[in-house]
Amino acid sequence: MTAQDAVITVEGLSKSYLVGHESAGPERYGSLRDSLVRQAKNLARKTADMARGRQIIQGDEVEEFWALRDVSFEVARGEVLGIVGRNGAGKSTLLKILSRITEPTTGRVRIRGRVASLLEVGTGFHPELTGRENIFLNGSILGMTRSEIKAKFDEIVAFAEIDKFLDTPVKRYSSGMYVRLAFAVAAHLEPEILVVDEVLAVGDFEFQRKCLGKMKDVSRHDGRTVLFVSHNIAAVKALCSKGLYLESGRLRCWGTVEAAVGEYIGAGSDAFNGTIPRDLPRQYATGEAELRSVQIIDRGGSVVQAVVTGEPIHVRVQWEVAEPLARAMIEVGINDQEGRQITQSFSSDGGAPPIDMKHGPHEIRLEIQDTVFPGRYSLLAGIHRMDGTTVDFVERAFDFEVLNAGSDDPAHYPWTVRGYLRPAQRWTAPVLPSESDNGTPR
């Protein structure tokens, strides 16, 4: 790629914020005197900050937090770049810098062309104003001129499907109508560079599909550059040609969308790797045996935080036995995000013999076929005796995500699914005699 083609060039970009904490510990609930002393110190610090023209930070410990650290990449004209990463990885900060809302702490960005950013649907909508008035208001805020809005007005109204309510204040709109109107305005922007943050997470399914289609058109036919942040891996894969994966503010991968998404799915961080702390308070533990780790692993045996619908889930459970345990079994279950248990598997299922556990470390593996729909889940595990008494039990031992499969995969769901389970199934239809068979003599 030559410098000529690059519409966005980012070099060594970093952004830091100052955050304050209330210092924790016993002095939190100390005496009145302690409290007064701390308040006085705080006041002194705030006054000093104000005198020096610095910002005021609540709390008594100030820490510098790097939301982005030394990020460099380029985006070519007409490219659609998908940005993925966990919450707090710096995706939104990056978009805010690129759309000039905040300035970088260090580093440099060069942008060639008009940028329109869509960090939220309906930015600046005023509830007291009518749909018609809000189209003009929101359009101007997003950078359209009045003549542009006028020219596209009918198209926007048709796209939003709200023509009957054009002169109703938007505070009377249903949330669906509100979102449709907001996105309709945004979809008719015509900048050289469009920056979109997670806006497809709202709205009903039918409308989401319409928006995805519109965004595809924008990049393919009009040759515009699009930067797209989403947690919806399927949408990122469908829309983007290139991908960027951020982790804790650092650039982990910049390449094809497959590579970036692959890194994101495969990434494990120490915080969630399923190792169970020894000092974890346990409700049922008898002390005879303790769970050490519960993890999902890939074929190569390394821990993964996410799996794709339709692929088997490989679970590895490790535990340590302090006192030999006869006739026991291992339980593994899946909980939904609200903590409701939706599956339960026992190592004794199907008549498998109980395990006699000797002193020392143990490991067992479980393969779960075709289980659940896309979503966020967690694993629980337990050690029980065959008589039903519990030796150890840990809930929420491992958080993981089931991602929607790519659109070319049979396990792909282009709509939002309800329920949790994806049981193995077979559909049949009775064979009816077809019309051509009717007149044919045997």
Next chain:
Amino acid sequence: MPIMEIILEAGRSERNYWRDLWHYRELFQVLAWRDVSVRYKQTVIGVVWAVIRPLLTMIVFTVIFGRIARLPTEGNAPYALMVFSGMLPWTFFSTALGDASASLISNANLISKVYFPRLIVPAATIVVAFIDFLISFAILIAMMAWYRFLPGWQIVLLPAFVIVAILAALGPALWITAANVKYRDFRYVVPFVVQFGLYISPVGFSSKVVPDAWRLLYSLNPLVGVIDGFRWCILGGESNIYWPGFGLSLFGVGFFLWLGIRQFRKVEKTFADLI
């Protein structure tokens, strides 16, 4: 169309700041129109509020300063007219200051989600105050007809003083707006300044009651020059403007405008992080 190239770097000052501002003039119009059109929504008597408030204030001041305290008016002009011509710029100033200083915070979601020159937001609220000013001006004309008071030739210079009034409001408004984003203490300072300012500015009384020795010092308050100028235009020959004081007030207006814009531009880029 030439391709716009932007470079984003820490502390980089905008080279095309004023051109950029001009580029966003339509957004300025739209935001001003929004603020005007939602101002009296869901009120029963709507825009009548813009008439009632200044009228009542004028009556109270005329009774207290004119009848009870028996302060002199300017020349032979009716005391009520003298009060009202001083209230025009004062109400404009205090409304603009109050609305502008809260404007960035009440538009926080806009500031943190879209880019545009931030100066537009407080500037747009001044338009709202100006609409109220125009309504008050209509009341003034009605009052002059009632008192059968004919203004002199000086009235043609009024637009120039209106511009001075706008600039006088803009400077402190920008300064306080910028400070308010960082330090919310200023939210409590503004109502106090407005309340206090009403009595140290010659709104309910004529600036002639100030002893001559103190007149120049008194003119350090930019509002003194603005109000005197308004009275000179509206009451014509009945009012005598104190020109050295007016010059000093004009200087004060210019100084606050420079200070306000400078401070605003300095912190403008950090608004999204602080708000």
